[in-house]
Amino acid sequence: MRAMNAATQASPGLVIQGFKPPLPLRQFGLIAFDMDSTLINIECVDEIADAVGKKAEVAAITEAAMRGEIADYKESLRLRVALLKGVSVHSMEQVYAQRLQLNPGATELVQACKAAGLSTLLVSGGFTFFTDRIRDRLGIDHTRSNILDVHEGRLTGRLVEQSWGDICDGEEKKRMLLQTCAQLGLMPQQTIAVGDGANDLPMMGAAGLSVAYHAKPAVRAQAMVAINEGGLDRLLELLVR
Numbered sequence: 615m616r617a618m619n620a621a622t623q624a625s626p627g628l629v630i631q632g633f634k635p636p637l638p639l640r641q642f643g644l645i646a647f648d649m650d651s652t653l654i655n656i657e658c659v660d661e662i663a664d665a666v667g668k669k670a671e672v673a674a675i676t677e678a679a680m681r682g683e684i685a686d687y688k689e690s691l692r693l694r695v696a697l698l699k700g701v702s703v704h705s706m707e708q709v710y711a712q713r714l715q716l717n718p719g720a721t722e723l724v725q726a727c728k729a730a731g732l733s734t735l736l737v738s739g740g741f742t743f744f745t746d747r748i749r750d751r752l753g754i755d756h757t758r759s760n761i762l763d764v765h766e767g768r769l770t771g772r773l774v775e776q777s778w779g780d781i782c783d784g785e786e787k788k789r790m791l792l793q794t795c796a797q798l799g800l801m802p803q804q805t806i807a808v809g810d811g812a813n814d815l816p817m818m819g820a821a822g823l824s825v826a827y828h829a830k831p832a833v834r835a836q837a838m839v840a841i842n843e844g845g846l847d848r849l850l851e852l853l854v855r
Contacts, residue, residue: 627843628851631836635852637823639730643800646791646817648809649722649738649745649759651680652827653752653846655715658740659694662769665705668697681830682812687783691739694771695762699771703764714744717749717827719845724752726850732806735794737787739813758782758790780797788816808846809833825849 615631663672664697672694679690724734734752736855738745738759741743760782761774773780782790795802806812810829814817818824826837827846834840841848 621840624852626747627841628848629840629842630838631850632838633823634853637852639727639732639850639853639855642727642730642732642806642822643798643804643805644733644735644791644794645724645727645806645820646735646737646787646808647754647795648787648811648814649736649748650740651810652808652814653717653720653736653748655717656709656713658709658714658744659691659698661709661713662698662701662706663694665701665709666698672697679813680811682815682832685850687739687813688781691783692780693762694795695769695773696771698762698769703743703767703769710744710747716748717846719847721752722845722847723849726756726847726855727806728753733794733798735791737782737817738789739782756794758786767781776848783814784816787814788820791817791820806849808849 621629624630649654657676657711660669660673663669665689673796675690675694677688678684684690734754736745736754738750740759742759742761745757749757763770763772763774791805792802795805802820803822805821806823807818808825809818809829810827810833812832824837825839827841
């Protein structure tokens with residue numbers, strides 16, 4: 615992440631550093647979002663684990679990974695997914711229907727960005743079972759996430775290998791951001807990246823504007839914008855549409 619000036623509070627719960635607002639929204643061409651605890655209110659892997667009585671065990675690993683205390687994110691995710699073995703697809707449907715909600719301001723921010731001509735990208739260390747639904751719900755243009763292996767309606771405890779690998783980690787998020795930029799003819803400085811955990815830092819560091827949403831301390835410290843109170847649409851307070 616680039617060197618920052620001293621952080622200042624733009625307004626209650628909204629901290630900025632490294633730039634002076636307002637910025638024209640139309641100077642950007644792409645906005646990239648993390649999903650779990652950023653666009654949505656839950657960590658899906660933790661809620662899935664609840665179906666087999668392992669939520670506390672999985673959540674502890676998730677929390678450590680998001681704080682940046684686990685160096686190997688891929689191994690931490692493989693470990694968590696292994697603990698999901700036996701969970702039914704029906705249980706995952708219940709997580710989506712009963713526990714998952716869009717975070718406040720998510721719809722408004724996505725709609726404002728699309729209206730200003732920005733493309734949208736969802737990059738997640740979570741799972742296509744959820745990211746595909748959030749993509750369709752918000753009208754997001756591009757996605758990258760992980761595929762849970764399913765056999766006879768139940769999770770096997772493994773991830774499906776894809777052409778680029780088996781796990782979307784921090785480096786894959788960054789690679790996907792830069793790849794999408796190249797496809798759209800954009801420079802990385804023309805992107806906004808929004809996340810909350812340590813595995814979002816690589817893409818946030820590559821973006822022209824990095825945004826931490828109710829994030830871990832290490833992420834807030836390095837982001838150009840930290841939304842610590844209120845919804846995602848608070849970012850629009852710093853942008854001219």
